Amino acid sequence: xxxxxxxxxxxxxxxxxxxxxxxxxxxxxxxxxxxxxxxxxxxxxxxxxxxxxxxxxxxxxxxxxxxxxxxxxxxxxxxxxxxxxxxxxxxxxxxxxxxxxxxxxxxxxxxxxxxxxxxxxxxxxxxxxxxxxxxxxxxxxxxxxxxxxxxxxxxxxxxxxxxxxxxxxxxxxxxxxxxxxxxxxxxxxxxxxxxxxxxxxxxxxxxxxxxxxxxxxxxxxxxxxxxxxxxxxxxxxxxxxxxxxxxxxxxxxxxxxxxxxxxxxxxxxxxxxxxxxxxxxxxxxxxxxxxxxxxxxxxxxxxxxxxxxxxxxxxxxxxxxxxxxxxxxxxxxxxxxxxxxxxxxxxxxxxxxxxxxxxxxxxxxxxxxxxxxxxxxxxxxxxxxxxxxxxxxxxxxxxxxxxxxxxxxxxxxxxxxxxxxxxxxxxxxxxxxxxxxxxxxxxxxxxxxxxxxxxxxxxxxxxxxxxxxxxxxxxxxxxxxxxxxxxxxxxxxxxxxxxxxxxxxxxxxxxxxxxxxxxxxxxxxxxxxxxxxxxxxxxxxxxxxxxxxxxxxxxxxxxxxxxxxxxxxxxxxxxxxxxxxxxxxxxxxxxxxxxxxxxxxxxxxxxxxxxxxxxxxxxxxxxxxxxxxxxxxxxxxxxxxxxxxxxxxxxxxxxxxxxxxxxxxxxxxxxxxxxxxxxxxxxxxxxxxxxxxxxxxxxxxxxxxxxxxxxxxxxxxxxxxxxxxxxxxxxxxxxxxxxxxxxxxxxxxxxxxxxxxxxxxxxxxxxxxxxxxxxxxxxxxxxxxxxxxxxxxxxxxxxxxxxxxxxxxxxxxxxxxxxxxxxxxxxxxxxxxxxxxxxxxxxxxxxxxxxxxxxxxxxxxxxxxxxxxx
Numbered sequence: 115x116x117x118x119x120x121x122x123x124x125x126x127x128x129x130x131x132x133x134x135x136x137x138x139x140x141x142x143x144x145x146x147x148x149x150x151x152x153x154x155x156x157x158x159x160x161x162x163x164x165x166x167x168x169x170x171x172x173x174x175x176x177x178x179x180x181x182x183x184x185x186x187x188x189x190x191x192x193x194x195x196x197x198x199x200x201x202x203x204x205x206x207x208x209x210x211x212x213x214x215x216x217x218x219x220x221x222x223x224x225x226x227x228x229x230x231x232x233x234x235x236x237x238x239x240x241x242x243x244x245x246x247x248x249x250x251x252x253x254x255x256x257x258x259x260x261x262x263x264x265x266x267x268x269x270x271x272x273x274x275x276x277x278x279x280x281x282x283x284x285x286x287x288x289x290x291x292x293x294x295x296x297x298x299x300x301x302x303x304x305x306x307x308x309x310x311x312x313x314x315x316x317x318x319x320x321x322x323x324x325x326x327x328x329x330x331x332x333x334x335x336x337x338x339x340x341x342x343x344x345x346x347x348x349x350x351x352x353x354x355x356x357x358x359x360x361x362x363x364x365x366x367x368x369x370x371x372x373x374x375x376x377x378x379x380x381x382x383x384x385x386x387x388x389x390x391x392x393x394x395x396x397x398x399x400x401x402x403x404x405x406x407x408x409x410x411x412x413x414x415x416x417x418x419x420x421x422x423x424x425x426x427x428x429x430x431x432x433x434x435x436x437x438x439x440x441x442x443x444x445x446x447x448x449x450x451x452x453x454x455x456x457x458x459x460x461x462x463x464x465x466x467x468x469x470x471x472x473x474x475x476x477x478x479x480x481x482x483x484x485x486x487x488x489x490x491x492x493x494x495x496x497x498x499x500x501x502x503x504x505x506x507x508x509x510x511x512x513x514x515x516x517x518x519x520x521x522x523x524x525x526x527x528x529x530x531x532x533x534x535x536x537x538x539x540x541x542x543x544x545x546x547x548x549x550x551x552x553x554x555x556x557x558x559x560x561x562x563x564x565x566x567x568x569x570x571x572x573x574x575x576x577x578x579x580x581x582x583x584x585x586x587x588x589x590x591x592x593x594x595x596x597x598x599x600x601x602x603x604x605x606x607x608x609x610x611x612x613x614x615x616x617x618x619x620x621x622x623x624x625x626x627x628x629x630x631x632x633x634x635x636x637x638x639x640x641x642x643x644x645x646x647x648x649x650x651x652x653x654x655x656x657x658x659x660x661x662x663x664x665x666x667x668x669x670x671x672x673x674x675x676x677x678x679x680x681x682x683x684x685x686x687x688x689x690x691x692x693x694x695x696x697x698x699x700x701x702x703x704x705x706x707x708x709x710x711x712x713x714x715x716x717x718x719x720x721x722x723x724x725x726x727x728x729x730x731x732x733x734x735x736x737x738x739x740x741x742x743x744x745x746x747x748x749x750x751x752x753x754x755x756x757x758x759x760x761x762x763x764x765x766x767x768x769x770x771x772x773x774x775x776x777x778x779x780x781x782x783x784x785x786x787x788x789x790x791x792x793x794x795x796x797x798x799x800x801x802x803x804x805x806x807x808x809x810x811x812x813x814x815x816x817x818x819x820x821x822x823x824x825x826x827x828x829x830x831x832x833x834x835x836x837x838x839x840x841x842x843x844x845x846x847x848x849x850x851x852x853x854x855x856x857x858x859x860x861x862x863x864x865x866x867x868x869x870x871x872x873x874x875x876x877x878x879x880x881x882x883x884x885x886x887x888x889x890x891x892x893x894x895x896x897x898x899x900x901x902x903x904x905x906x907x908x909x910x911x912x913x914x915x916x917x918x919x920x921x922x923x924x925x926x927x928x929x930x931x932x933x934x935x936x937x938x939x940x941x942x943x944x945x946x947x948x949x950x951x952x953x954x955x956x957x958x959x960x961x962x963x964x965x966x967x968x969x970x971x972x973x974x975x976x977x978x979x980x981x982x983x984x
Contacts, residue, residue: 239270278304454496
């Protein structure tokens with residue numbers, strides 16, 4: 115979700131690896147160990163929580179988290195909590211990184227010292243304030259100065275223990291005085307509208323005969339300040355919670371008698387705890403924060419068109435997309451935006467076919483085909499991650515969940531066996547798991563996404579044409595991706611593929627490692643599989659599977675034209691042995707997924723679980739009488755329906771309390787907070803009514819809105835307008851219309867692609883590619899020099915040019931010239947936008963309140979640039 119600016123969209127995203135904590139303080143009890151978890155917070159809003167690691171002072175988490183950030187924020191914070199069964203979980207310490215400091219730690223593992231958490235330092239939000247100093251003549255003819263302080267509103271206050279009932283105190287303070295006044299309490303809102311004015315007498319009355327009554331009292335005025343404190347009115351016995359403060363000296367009124375500005379709330383400096391940071395331990399993190407500034411689509415047309423025609427360039431090594439892979443430090447860096455761009459415009463198959471065919475032609479040994487970390491391999495990996503995520507969910511998730519829950523012992527290394535464990539029993543447990551997983555994989559060919567099948571078909575044909583004497587190469591080319599780089603990694607690290615919510619426990623992780631190794635070998639089609647294992651116990655275990663049926667399951671050498679005959683034999687009802695049925699289904703797998711022109715997987719009737727979780731919903735008023743209250747429910751979304759039920763359990767026979775067929779979803783939109791004084795609310799609009807739902811946080815709300823919108827995007831009766839507020843007390847709060855059937859008053863947000871899997875913004879991906887080209891501009895220029903050198907002097911290459919793959923120097927030089935021109939034009943547009951923004955921006959505005967350190971840094975940078983250009 116982008117933050118709109120003038121002529122520009124700003125996208126924020128963060129990718130976090132939470133590694134481990136070490137040297138946490140001991141628990142003040144006999145066992146001294148702690149049960150700890152870590153949370154990720156945008157300011158004070160929790161958006162992610164790790165699993166609990168029990169009985170450890172050095173907990174290892176190993177969890178990854180990625181999210182699009184839908185709002186502005188000041189701090190990215192991490193809190194380490196100690197679980198307490200009987201009381202509220204206690205905070206051990208925190209790491210708070212200011213937004214402007216995130217680039218310092220970009221994409222590198224860093225140990226951060228945990229800091230003490232003081233309630234007085236946990237602040238967020240901003241305040242709109244006006245001060246006006248005026249002379250007042252009393253009835254007796256004397257003059258005094260009075261200060262009017264007006265507090266308009268606050269925005270973005272934290273929600274404390276599930277509620278926010280804020281009020282403000284306004285204090286005129288000085289060395290010898292302190293006069294405080296208080297606003298009314300605003301219930302159930304973290305964006306309170308106060309609009310209250312408070313008057314203070316600033317100077318002692320003085321005679322009109324004085325030459326300058328203000329100057330006479332100037333020293334006194336200079337020592338005065340206005341202090342605004344924000345509080346949450348609490349019903350708890352511990353008193354009201356501090357939300358933040360700001361202090362404004364009255365000397366800001368020297369230049370003008372009135373002063374109005376927005377301020378960020380600041381922590382209270384009360385000189386609290388002076389403990390060393392090292393007392394609390396440390397936390398290892400890797401943070402990648404990205405901010406994309408995206409213009410309208412026309413700005414990117416020259417560069418985008420150059421990239422999209424890459425598949426048609428001869429040779430493909432002279433294309434813009436291939437050149438990006440050559441200049442980037444890591445191929446993965448180039449593959450991610452390229453794949454997303456080509457997927458968005460439906461050109462991924464011809465592009466990957468072109469670069470794969472070129473790589474196959476350069477490969478000398480069929481045993482090394484697609485084994486390196488080339489641009490082709492990385493692009494196919496990224497395509498499978500994007501297009502195959504739901505394929506993984508429906509294929510592997512049930513059996514992975516069973517493995518995580520059952521905790522069967524599967525250790526087959528004699529050295530690692532625990533007391534009481536039996537090696538033969540463990541081997542049998544592991545064999546059953548491997549057999550079941552291999553079975554579900556080889557039976558899943560019909561569910562493989564079409565785009566993956568088309569790519570595999572291209573790989574198969576290229577490999578068979580290049581190595582005509584090797585009858586297995588057409589299968590190894592495909593199996594090296596589907597088994598080694600798709601299914602095996604997903605089994606090894608299921609949390610990275612959304613198969614489990616968290617990193618698995620050590621025993622389950624070991625079981626999954628052993629399964630992954632075996633599946634990888636079963637799919638590899640190598641001549642001597644037992645020899646491929648370094649560990650002797652794995653070679654021994656693999657003998658279980660050293661049967662011809664597993665080879666037949668992976669490889670089907672029969673002609674494509676005979677497949678229909680086999681399918682008829684399988685389903686004709688003839689009395690054939692069950693082994694033949696299983697074997698026949700299995701040995702078609704690679705042939706099936708590398709066949710072109712097969713039906714789209716979306717036509718399959720099997721429901722696919724897309725998302726689930728607890729949320730709070732408001733009663734819909736389906737009953738004539740009864741309270742429309744809010745209740746916590748377990749929501750599930752499949753490609754067929756959106757349902758909710760009382761609890762998470764999904765036993766057979768359990769029916770959901772309510773179900774909305776996907777075709778009945780007319781729109782999914784945000785609900786304005788003022789409707790119910792609740793944050794993170796959205797509405798699922800149906801033909802008869804709207805279902806109002808509150809998500810746990812802003813990231814969860816965005817995820818639900820996005821996935822619900824995408825899955826219902828093709829509905830024929832989708833709305834074009836909607837009501838952004840609720841229908842309450844006989845009228846719509848937004849437009850005041852009295853009829854509940856009145857058409858909406860606001861255009862629906864739309865334009866998302868219909869494909870469930872690919873929510874891609876083409877302009878954003880082109881902007882990212884521009885940023886990479888700009889970052890590696892010196893390499894582009896070196897590559898130009900290399901083209902010139904190769905054209906003029908066809909001898910031994912200079913060492914600095916040897917890293918570039920240049921098949922046709924003239925074509926490559928022509929493309930490089932176009933890239934550099936396109937990047938230069940976009941660079942000028944960005945520079946002009948920054949100059950214009952610098953001229954228009956006001957410090958103290960709602961967008962850039964006083965106390966905005968990132969804006970202060972921006973001002974310094976622009977001042978330096980301006981001075982340098984002058």
